[in-house]
Amino acid sequence: MSFTSSIKTLWHKLGSPRWFYQMSGPWVIGFGIAALVLLGVGAVWALGFAPPDYQQGNSFRIMYVHVPAAMVAQSIYMSMGVAGLVLFVWRMKLADVAIAACLPLGMVLTALALFSGGVWGKPTWGTWWEWDGRTVSTLVLLFLFIGIYALREAIEDAGLKARASALVAMIGTINIPIIKYSVEWWHTLHQPASFTLTEKPAMPPEMYLPLLVMVLGMYAFAGHNIISRMRNQILVRESRTHWVREAMATGG
Amino acid sequence: MLTLVELACKRDERTLFAPLSETVTPGECVALAGSNGSGKTTLLRTLAGIHSQFEGSFQCEPFLYQGHRIALDELLNPLENLHWFGALDGRTVSDDALRDALARVDMLPYALTPCGRMSQGQQRRITMARWLLSARKLWFLDEPLTALDRQGQVVLNDIIASHIDAGGAVFCATHASLDVAAREITLAPLTEAP
Amino acid sequence: MGGLLRREWQVLARNRAQVINPLAFLFLAVMLFAVGGPLEDNTRAQYGGAVLWLIVLLTNMLSLDALFRRDYDNGVLEQVVCGADVPFLVILLRIGMQWLSTGALVTLLAPFLCLLLGLPGHVTATAMLALALGSPAISLLGAVGAALTVGFSRGGILLGLLVLPLLLPVLIFGTSAINQEVAGITNNAQLYWLGFISMVALTIGPFATTAGLRISLQMQ
Structure with missing residues (x-):
């Protein structure tokens, strides 16, 4: 078997919900364990051992929730764009399962990022809400998620739902860099004085290493959450097929 | 002209009818039968490239499609509408050809009346003029008899008959039967797989 | 091409409400903003640009909702998708017409609008240039939302929800271009950005709109 043809077989396999379901069981466990360990270690390190900030005292520790949530939420939107492309070009059903699984987590994490930002x-700015560049970017992300969610709710046919949300996710993903850039531009014009919290040039390793661990932990959690949602979705969508009934009967 | 291979249309992940294999040759009129909801309209829309959820495959040469919707702009008169259909095809239709077509469907007096002011049946007649002006040989017609009066039905049968005589083919979904000799295909409901 | 263009023009000419209503709304909105607050004498120059762009965006949303609706209901759209040599071209023409009846018209009326909004006279040329460069993006990206929501009887709010976040950069750079001009600071970068966003919208918009219409047509 030549290289290209084996790639093709792998691609077809990847597109098959059944293959994905059968392969992904261990992934869920793996990501779950990784998330538990990383988030546990990261949280203890961040809350107990990282030094307090010389300006903000202990309140800066909210960063260890805020930054991972915001980063992972953005990555989730980007992955939805990629899944949308896969669905549009190769009509791969699994891609829609992925989009459907990404949506709720993406919305929750974006909302969490906004809330923790508030x-x-x-304590930092003296206000719950500041129209900071980052706040606006995150809020736009939330609206992008809500837009896709609302569109999916409005369409009844499953196949059309998939194609419509894939299209919107792709266009959103293309536009995100322009939106982010423009919002940063807007921000510097309006509030040149306010200091950025997370991009302080000299964050010591004792502070950013736990952040790194928390970010990795959040990614692992997202992986765990999305893959288990996808597995549930697959069972629901394929519930009439032979292999699902068999899997249910054997408890697998 | 048209070949279907194990074609089965789907809607919301549900297959509508048992896979269909058919060939339509020049000079043939095929009438698609089947109860309400059996998927006749969806099949025609699939062949026309509007509906994209199906299994199996099909091949067809350039076609003309007439759905339930009349596809005439209410604000424009028949001449303007028909000119536009020519432009859509990449052709310019001469005024003489337009008049002949409208005369054939008895709508010449209405040539300058906005389509929005016409009755359903009159609009249907204008669409028949569109078929006459089209260069496409394969026609997909969805319930062509709808809203036509007795005389309109005669014109319709006449148009279909001469299209077939000229080597064209018609693939239509209809409840009432045409006067033209037509081969009938029935869409069978799907038998549940074991 | 000529035949296709002629029809778009005929429809626009006979459907004057489609041109006049958004325009009337535009001026009504200007009045509401003026009476409602932010255009006090000392803040006019500061907020005028933002108000202008907001009004243009909202007017466009109203106009875009009607972009494909008639053709979707009467079946012309399915003929375009299944019968035309290049459906893309017909759809691009339609979007162009929508732009003529909103973006281009507002650009021409900009001197008048600037006057009503109390922007200083030397800003007029910049405002026109910014509108000319930025408004195509509104029509082109808005058309994608219009295509995806045409199948719902009340698609208006969903259209805004889908499209307005994507148009945030147009609002930001458009407003900034006018504000910089008011303050007498160079604004080339903003204008380049507006042009760039419209180019991006032209690259992806018509294709995405065609794809969106193909999806919506299957809901019939």
Whole structure:
């Protein structure tokens, strides 16, 4: 078997919900364990051992929730764009399962990023809400998620739902860099004085290493959450097929 | 002109009818039968490239499609509408050809009346003029008899008959029967797989 | 091509409400903003640009909702998708017409609008240039939302929800271009950005709109 043809077989396999379901069982466990360990270690390290910030005291520790949530939420939107491309070009059903699984987690994490940003802003800026560049970018991301969600709710036919949301996710993904850039531009014009919290040039390793661990942990959690949602979705969508009934009967 | 291979249309992940294999040759009129909801309209829309959820495959040469929707702009008169259909095809239709076509469907007096002011049946007649002006040989017609009066039905049968005589083919979904000799295909409901 | 263009023009000429209503709304909105607050004498120059772009965006949303609706209902759209040599071209023409009846028209009326909004006279040329460069993006990206929501009887709100976040950069650079001009600071970068966003919208918009219409047509 030549190289290209084996790639093709792998691609077809990847597109098959059944193959994905059968392969992904261990992945869920793996990501789950990784998430538990990383988030556990990261949280203890971040809350107990990282030094307090010389300006903000202990309130900066909210960063260890805020930054991972915001980063992972953005990555989730980008992955939805990629899944959308896969669905549009190769009509791969699994891609829609992925989009459907990404949506709720993406919305929750974006909302968490906004909320934790508010909690962080209160002691730092003295206000729950500040129209900071980052806040606006995150809020736009939330609206992009809500747009796809609303469109999916409005369309009844499963196949059309998939194609419509794939299209919107792709266009959103193309536009995100322009949106982010423009918002940063807007921000510097309006509030040149406000200091950025997370991009302080000299964050010592004792502070950013736990952040790194928390970010990795959040990615692992997202992997765990999305793959287990996808597995549930596959069972629901394929519930009439032979292999699902068999899998249910054997408890696998 | 048209070949279907194990074609089965789907809607919302549900297959509508048992896979269909057919060939339509020049000079043939095929009438698609089947109860309400059996998927006749969806099949025609699939062949026309509007509906994209199906299994199996099909091949067809350039076609003309007439759906339930009349596809005439209410604000424009028949002449303007028909000119546009020519442009859509990449052709310019001469005024003489337009008049002949409208005369054939008895709508010449209405040539300058906005389509929005016409009755359903009159609009249907204008669409028949569109078929006459089209260069396409394969026609997909969805319930062509709808809203036509007795005389309109005669014109319709006449148009279909001469299209077939000229080596064209018609693939239509209809409840009432045409006067033209037509081969009938029935869409069978799907038998549940074991 | 000529025949296709002629029809778009005929429809636009006979459907004057489609041109006049958004325009009337535009001026009504200007009045509401003026009476409602932010255009006090000392803040006019500061907020005028933002108000202008907001009004243009909202007017466009109203106009875009009607972009494909008639053709979707009467079956012309399915003929375009299944019968035309190049469906893409017909759809691009239609979007162009929508732009003529909103973006281009607003650009021409910009001197008048600037006057009503209390922007200083030397800003007029910049405002026109910014509108000319930025408004195509509104029509082109908006058309994608219009295509995806045409199948719902009340698609208006969903259209805004899908499209307005994508148009945030147009609002930001458009407003900034006018504000910089008011303050007498160079604004080339903003204008380049507006042009760039419209180019991106032209690259992806018509294709995505065609794809969106193909999806919506299957809901019938």
